[in-house]
Amino acid sequence: xxxxxxxxxxxxxxxxxxxxxxxxxxxxxxxxxxxxxxxxxxxxxxxxxxxxxxxxxxxxxxxxxxxxxxxxxxxxxxxxxxxxxxxxxxxxxxxxxxxxxxxxxxxxxxxxxxxxxxxxxxxxxxxxxxxxxxxxxxxxxxxxxxxxxxxxxxxxxxxxxxxxxxxxxxxxxxxxxxxxxxxxxxxxxxxxxxxxxxxxxxxxxxxxxxxxxxxxxxxxxxxxxxxxxxxxxxxxxxxxxxxxxxxxxxxxxxxxxxxxxxxxxxxxxxxxxxxxxxxxxxxxxxxxxxxxxxxxxxxxxxxxxxxxxxxxxxxxxxxxxxxxxxxxxxxxxxxxxxxxxxxxxxxxxxxxxxxxxxxxxxxxxxxxxxxxxxxxxxxxxxxxxxxxxxxxxxxxxxxxxxxxxxxxxxxxxxxxxxxxxxxxxxxxxxxxxxxxxxxxxxxxxxxxxxxxxxxxxxxxxxxxxxxxxxxxxxxxxxxxxxxxxxxxxxxxxxxxxxxxxxxx
Amino acid sequence: xxxxxxxxxxxxxxxxxxxxxxxxxxxxxxxxxxxxxxxxxxxxxxxxxxxxxxxxxxxxxxxxxxxxxxxxxxxxxxxxxxxxxxxxxxxxxxxxxxxxxxxxxxxxxxxxxxxxxxxxxxxxxxxxxxxxxxxxxxxxxxxxxxxxxxxxxxxxxxxx
Numbered sequence: 001x002x003x004x005x006x007x008x009x010x011x012x013x014x015x016x017x018x019x020x021x022x023x024x025x026x027x028x029x030x031x032x033x034x035x036x037x038x039x040x041x042x043x044x045x046x047x048x049x050x051x052x053x054x055x056x057x058x059x060x061x062x063x064x065x066x067x068x069x070x071x072x073x074x075x076x077x078x079x080x081x082x083x084x085x086x087x088x089x090x091x092x093x094x095x096x097x098x099x100x101x102x103x104x105x106x107x108x109x110x111x112x113x114x115x116x117x118x119x120x121x122x123x124x125x126x127x128x129x130x131x132x133x134x135x136x137x138x139x140x141x142x143x144x145x146x147x148x149x150x151x152x153x154x155x156x157x158x159x160x161x162x163x164x165x166x167x168x169x170x171x172x173x174x175x176x177x178x179x180x181x182x183x184x185x186x187x188x189x190x191x192x193x194x195x196x197x198x199x200x201x202x203x204x205x206x207x208x209x210x211x212x213x214x215x216x217x218x219x220x221x222x223x224x225x226x227x228x229x230x231x232x233x234x235x236x237x238x239x240x241x242x243x244x245x246x247x248x249x250x251x252x253x254x255x256x257x258x259x260x261x262x263x264x265x266x267x268x269x270x271x272x273x274x275x276x277x278x279x280x281x282x283x284x285x286x287x288x289x290x291x292x293x294x295x296x297x298x299x300x301x302x303x304x305x306x307x308x309x310x311x312x313x314x315x316x317x318x319x320x321x322x323x324x325x326x327x328x329x330x331x332x333x334x335x336x337x338x339x340x341x342x343x344x345x346x347x348x349x350x351x352x353x354x355x356x357x358x359x360x361x362x363x364x365x366x367x368x369x370x371x372x373x374x375x376x377x378x379x380x381x382x383x384x385x386x387x388x389x390x391x392x393x394x395x396x397x398x399x400x401x402x403x404x405x406x407x408x409x410x411x412x413x414x415x416x417x418x419x420x421x422x423x424x425x426x427x428x429x430x431x432x433x434x435x436x437x438x439x440x441x442x443x444x445x446x447x448x449x450x451x452x453x454x455x456x457x458x459x460x461x462x463x464x465x466x467x468x469x470x471x472x473x474x475x476x477x478x479x480x481x482x483x484x485x486x487x488x489x490x491x492x493x494x495x496x497x498x499x500x501x502x503x504x
Numbered sequence: 505x506x507x508x509x510x511x512x513x514x515x516x517x518x519x520x521x522x523x524x525x526x527x528x529x530x531x532x533x534x535x536x537x538x539x540x541x542x543x544x545x546x547x548x549x550x551x552x553x554x555x556x557x558x559x560x561x562x563x564x565x566x567x568x569x570x571x572x573x574x575x576x577x578x579x580x581x582x583x584x585x586x587x588x589x590x591x592x593x594x595x596x597x598x599x600x601x602x603x604x605x606x607x608x609x610x611x612x613x614x615x616x617x618x619x620x621x622x623x624x625x626x627x628x629x630x631x632x633x634x635x636x637x638x639x640x641x642x643x644x645x646x647x648x649x650x651x652x653x654x655x656x657x658x659x660x661x662x663x664x
Contacts, residue, residue, distance in 0.1 A: 052655065167562050168508065171515060174556040178522060181549050190533070192545055193525060223595060223626070224587040393637065396622030399599060400615065404645065407606070408655050416603030420596060432508035450548045457543040 004132075004351075008359025011057055012367060020053075020062040021364050025371045028069020029383055033077045034394065039070035039088075040330045040437070041218055044210040045401050047338050048408040056342040057357045061364040063335055064318075068368045069376075071272065071310055072116055076380060079108045079303075088272030088310040091280040095295065095302035102298055110242050111300050112307045113377045115254050119308030120369035122258035123265070123315025127322075128362055130266075131351075135323040138348035144456035144465045148475035150449045153326045155479040156267065157438050168434045170483060173442040179204055180446025199414055206337045208406045208419045209443055213436045214330070215402040216423030221430070223395055242300075250304040253283055261309030265316025271329040272310040272317075279309030315365060322346055322358060326445070330437035333444050340444075512563035519560060523553030594625045611657040615642035 011017065024046075031042045046066050050059035074089040079096035092112065099108040141149070158169035182193045183203025194200040257279040264275040283305035284295045295302040320328045325347035327333035339346055344354060351358050376383070406419045426436055456465045456472075466472055526549035534544060598621055605614045619638035628634050650657045 167559055167567070171512065171556065171559040171563060174519075174552060174559060175515060178519070178549070178552050178556060181552070190545055192530065192549070193522065220592050220595075223592045224584075224589065390628070392623045392626040392628035393634075395595070395626060396619045397641070399595060399622065400618060400645075403599060403602060404649070408649060411655070413603050413606050416606070417600065420599050420603065424596065428507075429511060432506075432511045434508065434511065453548060454543045457547070458541070460542075462542050 004355055004359045005128075005363070007356050008361075008363040011356045011360035012061070012363035016055075017058055017061050017360065017364065018367065020058050021065045021367045022371055022375065024062040024065020025069040025072075025368055025376060028066035028071075029073040029076070029372070029376050030069075032070030032073025033383065034073075039067050039074075040210070040334060041215040042066055042070050043331060043334050043338075044207065044215055045405045047207055047210070047334065047341075048405045050338055051341050052408075054342075056339065056344045056354070057360040059338060059342055060335065060357065060361050063338060064361060064364060065368045065371075067314060067331060067335075068116075068120065068311070068365075068372060071314055072113070072372050072376060073383075075112045075116070075307060075310075076109065076383075079112060080105060088276055088313075089306070090273070091276040091306035092303065092310075094280060094306075095297075095299050098296070098298035099300070099303065104298070107242055107246075107300075108298075108303060109380055110377065111246075111250060111303050113373055114242075114247075115250065115257075115304040115307035116311040117369050117373045118254035119258045119261055119311035120315060120372075121366060122255070122308075123262045123312035124362060124365040124369070126259075126262045126312075127315050127318055127365070131319050131323050131358075131362075134319060135348040135351050138324050141348070142456070142469070143452040143459070144469050144472045145475065147449060147452040147456055148472040148479070149324060150326055150445050150452070152475050152479045152482070153320070153328065154438070154442060154445060154449075155482045157328070157441055159482040159485075165433070165435060166483060169438045172429075172434055172436065173438040176439040176442025176444075177446040177449065179209070179439075180443045181450070199418075204418075204443070205406070205415060206341070206444065208415055209422065210334055210337070210440060211402045211406050212419050212422035213426050213440050215398070215405075216419070217427040217430045217436070219395060219398045219402065220423070220427050222391065222398075246300055250300055253301050253304045254308045257283065257305045257308040258312040261312030262316040264309070265313030265328075266319045267328065271331075272313040275313035275316075276306035276310040279305040311369075318361070322350060322361070323348060325350075325448070327441060330440060333437070333441040337444050509564050509566065512560045516557060516560040516564060519553055519556035522549065523557065526550045526553055591625060595622060598622055598625070607658065608661065610660040611646055612642050612659050613661065615645065 012021075027046070028039070028042060031045075032039065043063055043066055046063060050062050053059050053062065071088055075092045075096065078089045078093035079100050096108045096112065099105070154173050155170075158166055158173055180203070182200055184191045184194075184201060191201055260282065261272075261275040261279055264278065265271060280302060283301055284292060287295065287301060291299065291301060314331075317328050317332050320326050321332040321336060325336070325345060327336045336346060344350070344357060402423075403416055403419065406415050407413070429436060429439075457463065459465065460468065466476060526546045530546040530549075531544060538544065598618060602614055602618045605617075616638050619641060620634055623634055623638070646657055646659055649655050650659070
């Protein structure tokens with residue numbers, strides 16, 4: 001591990017990569033602060049830029065920086081405006097906004113930054129320990145197990161979509177898988193489902209799909225309902241300091257929630273959103289009586305808990321991506337797509353074939369967290385000015401960058417029409433309360449899923465690999481149970497509070 | 505019928521068309537030697553189609569009830585008229601126009617027009633700010649993409 005760390009340090013401390021971290025964190029904070037733009041849209045917009053850089057580690061470092069920055073920026077707008085830019089920071093506004101209203105906005109931002117820093121750093125340490133272990137196990141996997149593992153991942157994502165939504169999420173996953181079969185696959189060398197159209201020969205473009213699924217509907221929602229982009233002048237933010245006593249109060253919260261958040265983030269489908277809500281609930285339950293009364297009224301514990309949990313979960317979600325090549329959330333799915341575009345296949349071989357990428361990403365996580373703490377925190381009063389950009393200017397620019405991102409990737413104006421068409425379809429799906437992240441994850445995993453399935457079919461000359469390999473069978477049974485049990489229970493339990501369906 | 509069930513119906517129809525292609529038309533063009541493979545190009549689509557049909561029927565027939573959360577949705581599609589629907593439609597039209605004009609009219613002019621008209625549609629009337637901002641932004645983006653990133657974007661109209 002020490003050797004790997006050295007490689008990572010060497011790679012991450014190049015001038016280019018340091019600039020990438022700083023740029024990524026700043027851009028992420030900037031855009032993440034805008035209400036209604038989540039990390040998925042931001043990363044989708046940044047992908048063409050990352051791909052043109054050409055160096056996979058630099059690209060991944062940039063995108064990871066954007067991801068952190070977006071979560072941090074989202075908590076800023078949660079605290080200052082009560083308008084979370086990201087679902088993962090909704091829980092932050094429970095206590096952050098009351099603090100800001102009491103005139104403690106500066107202190108709230110500091111607590112949020114420290115908690116994020118703690119969560120991110122502890123998460124990175126855990127990632128460093130667990131990812132190599134998991135990838136040693138993963139090297140034993142055959143294509144049959146990979147196929148089964150991807151099925152488990154996809155059904156877990158559908159299962160975590162929340163009560164009453166499992167069927168919808170499953171259907172979206174299937175639509176994504178179906179879209180992935182369009183075009184010419186590597187395994188068969190014959191075009192499928194192209195309806196004779198040349199434009200479909202190479203299949204749908206992943207960047208276009210990502211933009212159409214996330215950036216466009218969110219922008220259109222902002223147009224339709226101006227109240228979503230709550231505007232306000234950010235006012236004066238001063239007095240960023242916290243006392244020693246307050247520091248002592250939040251330290252154990254940060255420690256506990258970083259651990260819990262990390263492990264929730266590792267699970268496929270359960271990302272920063274669930275981690276932050278759960279973190280808030282757990283801390284409220286174990287707090288002492290007088291502390292408990294303060295929750296919701298501006299408690300610093302209630303602010304620190306979701307903030308450390310969501311950052312640790314972001315780091316945790318990198319574990320399945322880097323070791324198994326299976327994304328657990330929409331954001332990591334987009335990162336996976338970007339990596340494949342750069343000719344890097346994440347998976348257990350990543351650490352052997354491209355150790356510099358793996359370790360550079362981990363080191364850049366530390367640097368990214370430091371950048372957020374040292375650079376962004378003092379700059380927050382100025383960055384918060386972005387909240388005062390009039391929406392008349394903001395929306396055309398968001399739409400323009402969406403179009404640009406898809407155009408740069410393909411250099412083809414027809415792609416823009418496909419983008420608008422799919423964006424409209426995605427907006428309708430959003431109206432009808434269908435989760436969109438499973439569609440994109442299904443689309444990205446579709447090719448790999450079919451390849452592994454076909455390979456095992458060929459090796460075993462038929463479907464018998466499912467019975468012959470106990471691990472495959474076990475994983476597939478798990479996948480079926482994951483989907484069936486929640487919908488069965490949903491029919492039993494009539495009214496149950498809905499979890500947050502999508503967002504990270 | 506609620507919108508989510510209409511969506512399920514549309515997906516069901518698409519899945520049936522997809523399944524028709526997978527089950528009946530695709531295998532005809534398969535070369536004879538590939539027919540001895542345990543897996544055909546149509547195998548995986550067949551599985552997907554069956555699963556998609558079952559899932560969409562599940563939603564269409566209303567087997568799964570969404571939990572009543574009392575949570576107000578961001579936008580209630582039943583009252584779409586109450587929102588700024590005209591703005592949204594105009595902007596969508598503008599995006600289509602941008603896609604059609606980007607090549608013939610060149611990047612600089614199309615982008616400038618897109619940003620300016622977009623803001624105008626949303627109600628911006630301060631032209632002395634709007635026009636310089638739009639011009640500056642299109643110039644900067646063109647410089648960054650074409651000169652810095654090295655991706656060709658035709659700056660001027662075709663006839664130049």
